[in-house]
Amino acid sequence: MAERSGVPYPKYLTISRLNSSDGLQRVSVELIRNVLENISCGPIEYCQKLSNGTVLVKTWGSLNAAKLAQVGFFSLSSSIDLAVREHWSLNHGRAVMHSYELAQHCEAEILQQLQEHDVIHVSKITRRRKRNKEHETGLIILQFAHPYPPPSIRMGDKVVRLHPYVPHPTRCSNCLLFGHPARTCQRPRTCANCGYAYHLTAGERCNRAQACLNCRTRKVPHSRHHTFDRECPTFIWEDQIRAISIVSGVSRRRAISIYKSHSRRDRPMSHFSEVARLSYLKLRASETLFN
Numbered sequence: 001m002a003e004r005s006g007v008p009y010p011k012y013l014t015i016s017r018l019n020s021s022d023g024l025q026r027v028s029v030e031l032i033r034n035v036l037e038n039i040s041c042g043p044i045e046y047c048q049k050l051s052n053g054t055v056l057v058k059t060w061g062s063l064n065a066a067k068l069a070q071v072g073f074f075s076l077s078s079s080i081d082l083a084v085r086e087h088w089s090l091n092h093g094r095a096v097m098h099s100y101e102l103a104q105h106c107e108a109e110i111l112q113q114l115q116e117h118d119v120i121h122v123s124k125i126t127r128r129r130k131r132n133k134e135h136e137t138g139l140i141i142l143q144f145a146h147p148y149p150p151p152s153i154r155m156g157d158k159v160v161r162l163h164p165y166v167p168h169p170t171r172c173s174n175c176l177l178f179g180h181p182a183r184t185c186q187r188p189r190t191c192a193n194c195g196y197a198y199h200l201t202a203g204e205r206c207n208r209a210q211a212c213l214n215c216r217t218r219k220v221p222h223s224r225h226h227t228f229d230r231e232c233p234t235f236i237w238e239d240q241i242r243a244i245s246i247v248s249g250v251s252r253r254r255a256i257s258i259y260k261s262h263s264r265r266d267r268p269m270s271h272f273s274e275v276a277r278l279s280y281l282k283l284r285a286s287e288t289l290f291n
Ligand SMILES: [Zn+2]
Pocket: 172, 173, 174, 175, 176, 177, 180, 181, 182, 185, 186, 187
C-alpha cells in the first residue's frame, strides 16, 4: 500500500541477534511479534524467520516502523538482545533507465535532476573495455524513497520508461554458495577451482581438477567447471529464478514453480508478461552490467 506522498507505506525491518553468534532459529517468532507490537503500539503485518538467522518484519505503516527503528534494540530475555534495522533493499525499490544524455553528467547531477521523482540514489552502469577504460552504457540504476518504482518518469517533454532492476544472485564470497552474503556465513571457506575446503596459501593456484561446488550440491550432472563460470547451470538457474521473482513480483518459491512448470512444457521463459520479459532480456544482453 504505497502512498504517493512518499511517507506512509509499510516498512520492512530486519531483527538480528546482538552479542551472540547464534541466530534466531530457536527463538519464538510470535514472542518477537508480541514485543514489537507493544513497542510500536500497533499491529505487525508479518514476522518471518529467514534462513540466515534473522527475522524479517513488515509493519502496517511507517509510523510503526519509525518507532521500532528509533528503538534500535530491545531485550527478549536476560540473554537475548535484538537489534532492529531498516531493510535497505525492500524499503527502497530499484529500477533501470536508459539515457545517453543523462549519462554524460556525473551521478550527483543526475540525482539532483531526479530528486523530484523520489529518487534517493543513482549509480551509472559502465563497462570496462580495452586498457581498463570505463565506457558509458547509458544505463542508470535508480533507487527510490519507496518500495515501488513507477513504470516511467517524465523528464521535460519526454517520458522515460523504467525497467525492472535484476541483479545477479547473491553469492557468498566465503563458502561460494548462493543465497547469503559472507557476513552471515557459518560455513568454512571453499576453493573456487576444486570446490573443496580452502587449501591454498597466498599467491598459490589450485592444480586439482575443476569442480563446481554449487552444481555438486544441487547434484547437477555436469559439475566439472570453475565455480565462477558464467555457463554454470546452477548460476543460470539461480539467475532465472531471481529474474522471474523480481520481474513478476512473486516469492522465490513461486518463481521456482513457474520455472518448473514452463520447463516441463519445454517452452521458452514466457512466464512474465511479454513486455517485462523483453525489457529484462534487453538489459541482460549487456552481459557485464549487473555486477
Ligand atoms: Zn557462505
